[in-house]
Amino acid sequence: MPAACMACGMCVSxxxxxxxxxxxxxxxxxxxxxxxxxxxxxxxSAYEAYRLAEKMGxxxxxxQVVKVSCGGSVKLENMLEALEQGAEAVMVLxxxxxxxxxxxxSLLAEGRVKLANKMLEEVGxxxxxxxFASLSPACVEKFSRIVKGSF
Numbered sequence: 001m002p003a004a005c006m007a008c009g010m011c012v013s014x015x016x017x018x019x020x021x022x023x024x025x026x027x028x029x030x031x032x033x034x035x036x037x038x039x040x041x042x043x044x045s046a047y048e049a050y051r052l053a054e055k056m057g058x059x060x061x062x063x064q065v066v067k068v069s070c071g072g073s074v075k076l077e078n079m080l081e082a083l084e085q086g087a088e089a090v091m092v093l094x095x096x097x098x099x100x101x102x103x104x105x106s107l108l109a110e111g112r113v114k115l116a117n118k119m120l121e122e123v124g125x126x127x128x129x130x131x132f133a134s135l136s137p138a139c140v141e142k143f144s145r146i147v148k149g150s151f
Contacts, residue, residue, distance in 0.1 A: 037063035038082035039091045039147065040074045044101050046093030048137035058144050063091075071095065072105025079116045079130050090130045091146065097134065106134055 041047040071094030094106040113132035121127035
């Protein structure tokens with residue numbers, strides 16, 4: 001890996017030829033069949049809020065939580081695959097735009113969520129099945145509200 005690489009995965013998700021890859025989990029191998037909701041959670045923000053919510057006993061999270069290196073690494077295909085496998089909803093939970101360690105990962109994720117919802121609307125499935133939200137690692141209550149559907 002080049003010295004400037006932060007291993008955020010944004011280049012991997014944007015590569016049209018799929019010529020790039022990072023070691024470790026990348027959202028593929030999803031198993032949404034037994035879950036209503038799949039959450040792609042940035043390791044620097046939402047995933048930490050998820051872990052804190054668990055430690056604080058804020059109730060069981062009825063979702064498959066997928067830890068991603070950066071929200072910008074979540075591909076359009078990953079979101080649609082989760083729905084295709086039976087998830088009712090997909091959430092992409094990332095850092096605030098001005099706090100993203102990858103600089104533009106949260107902006108990229110937000111754009112992909114908008115595009116995915118537009119595509120779903122155009123094919124008649126209905127938009128709004130994929131939610132984008134930003135939060136800090138300490139936003140445990142916000143994380144719980146989002147996941148429980150009262151965003």
